Amino acid sequence: MNSVGSECTDMKRDYDQCFNKWFSEKFLKGDRANEACTPLFKKYQSCVKKAMKVKEINIEDVERTILGTNSEPQKPPSAKPSSEESTSTSGSS
Amino acid sequence: MARYHSKTTVLQNDWDQVASAVWQRYPNPHSKHVLSEDVISRKIEDNKLHSFRLLTKTNHLPKWGERFLPTGTPKFASIVEESVVDPVAKTFTTFTWNLNFTRIMHVREKVVYSVSPENNDWTQIHREAWVSSGMYGFIRAIQHFGVDRYKKNAEKANMGLRLVLDKLFNKGQEVATEQKPVEKKGLLKEKAKVAKEAAIQVAQQKAQQKQGTLM
Numbered sequence: 001m002n003s004v005g006s007e008c009t010d011m012k013r014d015y016d017q018c019f020n021k022w023f024s025e026k027f028l029k030g031d032r033a034n035e036a037c038t039p040l041f042k043k044y045q046s047c048v049k050k051a052m053k054v055k056e057i058n059i060e061d062v063e064r065t066i067l068g069t070n071s072e073p074q075k076p077p078s079a080k081p082s083s084e085e086s087t088s089t090s091g092s093s
Numbered sequence: 094m095a096r097y098h099s100k101t102t103v104l105q106n107d108w109d110q111v112a113s114a115v116w117q118r119y120p121n122p123h124s125k126h127v128l129s130e131d132v133i134s135r136k137i138e139d140n141k142l143h144s145f146r147l148l149t150k151t152n153h154l155p156k157w158g159e160r161f162l163p164t165g166t167p168k169f170a171s172i173v174e175e176s177v178v179d180p181v182a183k184t185f186t187t188f189t190w191n192l193n194f195t196r197i198m199h200v201r202e203k204v205v206y207s208v209s210p211e212n213n214d215w216t217q218i219h220r221e222a223w224v225s226s227g228m229y230g231f232i233r234a235i236q237h238f239g240v241d242r243y244k245k246n247a248e249k250a251n252m253g254l255r256l257v258l259d260k261l262f263n264k265g266q267e268v269a270t271e272q273k274p275v276e277k278k279g280l281l282k283e284k285a286k287v288a289k290e291a292a293i294q295v296a297q298q299k300a301q302q303k304q305g306t307l308m
Contacts, residue, residue, distance in 0.1 A: 001119040004129040004149055012131065016116075019132075023142075024113040028180050032137050041135070048131050052147070057192065062133050062173050063145050067188050073201055073223045076097050 003044075005051020011044040095199075095225040096236040098243060102218045102251055106258050108183045108208050111216040114258045115185060115206065121253035126151045126246070128169055142178040147171065152194065170194060183208050196227040198239045202247075218254075220247050 003012040018037040027034070052059060066072050104111060119130050128149045135144045152170040171192040178185045185206040191199065202222045209215035224239035226232045 001127070002129045003131050004147060008131070015132070020113065020116060023116060024109070027142060027178075028109050028112065030180070032140055034135075034137060041132075044132075048133070048147075057147065057171050059133065061192055062147055064173070065175065066190075067175055067177055067186060067203075072188070072203075073095070075099070075221060 003048060003051065004055060004057070005047055008044060008047035008051055011040070011047055015040040015044045094232075095223040096240050097221070097223055098240050099219070099221040100244075100247065101220075103209050103211065104216045104218065104251075104255065104258070105212075105214075106216055106262065107214050108185075108206065108216045110258060110262050111206050111218075111254070112178060112180075112185045114254055114261055115187075117261065118250075118254050118257050121256050123249035123253040123256070126249075140179075140181065142176075142180075144174075144176045144178075146174040146176070148174060148189075198235050199223075199225045199227075200239055200243060202243070218251065222247070 001012075003009045015037060018040050022034060022036055026032075049059060106114075118124070119127050128151060129147075131147045133145045133147050135142065137143070149169045149171055152168060172189055173192055174187055174189045176185065176187040187204045188201070189204075190201040200222060202220065204221075205217075205219045207217050207219070209217040211217075222240070222243050224236050224243060226235035226239070228235055
């Protein structure tokens with residue numbers, strides 16, 4: 001898959017390979033230490049940040065925590081039980 | 094006021110496999126609308142993995158929607174994906190929302206991948222979406238379009254994930270869910286009605302513009 005900056009795609013691939021291996025072999029099995037991929041991540045990140053600036057995408061806009069906060073939207077009270085597919089109108093936005 | 098949609102699916106793969114596959118789901122034959130994906134930040138807090146990712150996707154709009162875009166508007170949508178992976182509770186939660194075009198249409202989606210209550214070796218995917226629009230006079234039409242497109246994309250997401258699971262672990266099967274043909278017919282009728290309403294609104298706006306009454 002491509003990076004937002006085409007010049008970063010190779011760095012992204014190297015990082016992704018490292019991360020995916022660490023995630024399934026270490027993290028999911030209880031080993032939370034994650035320094036192994038840090039050097040690759042730093043290199044990839046520096047490239048992505050430059051590419052985002054060029055495309056005028058603000059990094060502060062991206063790193064906004066919503067899960068577990070008051071900003072997280074809620075299921076409307078009128079919605080059917082979630083075991084089915086359902087569409088309804090919510091009073092809250 | 095947002096339109097809410099939710100759907101639960103079950104995959105016959107264990108949670109560890111699905112969690113690994115979620116990170117590797119792009120590219121796949123059903124994700125041609127996804128242009129790029131990048132990890133912006135990652136950290137481990139309370140033994141959980143928190144990530145922020147940036148995705149860019151094509152932003153197809155129907156003809157009546159294109160008029161809302163001023164010339165020179167970028168053709169791609171920027172989407173943020175916040176996620177938390179809890180390997181102890183075996184939950185993988187993502188929350189995605191679009192950064193741009195939010196006044197025209199704002200789509201927020203929360204997905205929770207967890208162990209299926211039916212079978213410990215299966216994974217349940219619970220998707221919820223909230224679709225809203227700030228375009229006065231077109232809200233209903235845009236929301237209908239948005240929910241419709243979201244449902245198609247959610248289906249593509251599930252299909253893409255199954256293909257990737259199959260590739261990685263040689264097994265990516267969904268527990269069969271029944272299709273309701275009556276529902277489908279109803280949806281088509283609704284679609285045609287919405288398109289007609291949108292066309293009438295566009296014509297009315299054009300007439301108002303001519304008279305100089307539109308702000």
